[in-house]
Amino acid sequence: MPRSKEQFEEMRKATREKIHSSAMRLFVHQGYGSTNVQDIADTAGISIGLLYRHYKTKEELFNELVAYAVEGLKRNITFFNESDHPPKKLITQFVNEVYSDLSHGEELANLLILINQSLLAGADTTSKQYKEIFQVNARLLDSTAQLIRKGQQCGEFRSGDAQEMAVFFYASIQGLAEMKVLFKNNFTVPSPSVITSFLFKERE
Structure with a gap:
């Protein structure tokens, strides 16, 4: 069955929360300058392409x-x-x-x-x-x-x-x-x- 609009929104929200949590932890422990987008994607367990759908830049x-x-x-x-x-x-x-x-x-x-x-x-x-x-x-x-x-x-x-x-x-x-x-x-x-x-x- 195709996903509903509500299900897509829930998935989108869950992905953003993963990104937020991972980025915040990396920024704090590694510093902003030492953290790259690939680090954030890897820690969040998502592809870098998916991350870029949510955020264009670090x-x-x-x-x-x-x-x-x-x-x-x-x-x-x-x-x-x-x-x-x-x-x-x-x-x-x-x-x-x-x-x-x-x-x-x-x-x-x-x-x-x-x-x-x-x-x-x-x-x-x-x-x-x-x-x-x-x-x-x-x-x-x-x-x-x-x-x-x-x-x-x-x-x-x-x-x-x-x-x-x-x-x-x-x-x-x-x-x-x-x-x-x-x-x-x-x-x-x-x-x-x-x-x-x-x-x-x-x-x-």
């Missing part, structure tokens, strides 16, 4: 992965800005998700490293994507700092410069992502309570 694929990661950052901004929940609950939920993602897979770690690669590995600083990444990162820091200030005002968070605390918070998560990729199965993700220990006041 750069196009890399940019799509970075755009996907940036959308995740935007969702975090919305989560922090638009929720009515107390600051401590929001940060706790966010950290629990980060802990779960880092504990059970590499996607989050790879995405965070991929964003840094796009900024550090000879990227075009005048490009629209480069500027967007910087703007989104700045907005995320500001949103988190604002949330920390609210937490300080209601007595849930430790005192200190909220902007500096936000920077430290994301630097810690970025560092954990890099250690996850470096040490692989020998790496144990610190518990959420350790990740937030600098931020939350201890119960009296």
Whole structure:
């Protein structure tokens, strides 16, 4: 029987997911410059011709992965800005998700490293994507700092410069992502309570 339109779409989606997963892993472990299209096709278990049906160049694929990661950052901004929940609950939920993602897979770690690669590995600083990444990162820091200030005002968070605390918070998560990729199965993700220990006041 000939395949239906829905079946073709499912196959197309599955192929793109294989390409994304393989490319992301190779870009992170080998670097963008050392990864070629044939490497990605081989790792994904598809022909190079099939890969080219989805992406004309390696750069196009890399940019799509970075755009996907940036959308995740935007969702975090919305989560922090638009929720009515107390600051401590929001940060706790966010950290629990980060802990779960880092504990059970590499996607989050790879995405965070991929964003840094796009900024550090000879990227075009005048490009629209480069500027967007910087703007989104700045907005995320500001949103988190604002949330920390609210937490300080209601007595849930430790005192200190909220902007500096936000920077430290994301630097810690970025560092954990890099250690996850470096040490692989020998790496144990610190518990959420350790990740937030600098931020939350201890119960009296």
